[in-house]
Amino acid sequence: MSNDTRILYCHCVYAKVIPDETRRAVLAELSASGVAFDAVADLCEMSARKDPALKRLAGSGAVRIAACFPRAVQWLFHAADAPLPETGVDVFNMRDEAPADVVAGLSEGRTSEARS
């Protein structure tokens, strides 16, 4: 995995909308990879608290995010006064995407053709 892109993993702990096997598989791969990453218990909760960590993440250049629907993630950051930059952000949806695809995306990024 690349060392120059920040990685954010959301565990979505306060609702069971992400399959548990997906969360565990993605977190296990991240944990074993040796790359730096931030793991947060719940991105929604951080957004509601306007956690300054979101501002730091949004302002730190390229970032890959494993969480839920990209539209929700985009506006959760906005709601925290930490809008994500228009480029350099890849969001991987653990509600729908296979764990292997999320892990590969966190490692390699998403090609612009594949970005929805």
Add this chain to the structure above:
Amino acid sequence: MSGKGRLDKDRLRVVLYEGPGAAPLADEARFETLVALLEDGHQVTRPAAGTAVAAADDSQHLVLGRFDDASAVNDAGFQSFDISDLDPAGVLEGVKARVSDVGADQPGGWKPWFPVIDYDRCTNCMQCLTFCLFDVYGVDGQQQIDVQHEDKCKTDCPACSRVCPEAAIMFPKYKKGPINGDVVREEDLQNESMKVDISALLGGDIYSALRTRQSEARQRFSTERDESKALLERKRCLAKLKKNLDIPDEVLMTLPSVGDIQDRARRAREKAERRQDRSQTMKDRRPTEDDWGI
């Protein structure tokens, strides 16, 4: 959590450290420790393996590691916590104790259920503000609709997203799209279970049907002197609505009248106008010593 823009207390940033002065963790121990901390609501930063730790921001950091020498971490101004002999449950207990010791905010205690506005879709029509029973919404200085009291939102109630004509309101923890943040498709906007006309919901069919049925049930069952039957009838009626719209009973039971809605809209408009007037007055008058804190 007590409303927008406020952190009651700082959160302690937990760092899982395996750099100079600390032995690496076994893969399974690292993973299970991460899971234990996340499940309890903590944020965990893992620096790249073998690198030194540096402050991510000005929040308090608690650096966990299997230390043989914690001086590098302590000298950098961080609090260290040696987890050499602890299993994941023991690590969690230790972290909770240290969070308490430093007076930082303990995570958990609130399911973060609140509306998130997609401003690419929002037309600022204010239907959500006028509909919401719990004062979750407000308007900002630019008269733009805004979520201002996330913690007042009724958990698991997506009612305001149902009345949004543009499907601009998301609840990321909701089960179905597009309310959960999935892409909005044309058919979603046409879908009756997604888009509920506010006048129908509050002043028309559903609301009046509910009231009528309540009234009829009351008359019928008062003759029979059996309140439990009336309650059952009311529950049946609500269950149908709940099934169709996913709106909790207690919200349906307290739907405001059309007059309430209009009154609430007027108050919101007046509040926004007063704020704008105050802002303009501040701009127009000459600054005084008080303005400069002298």
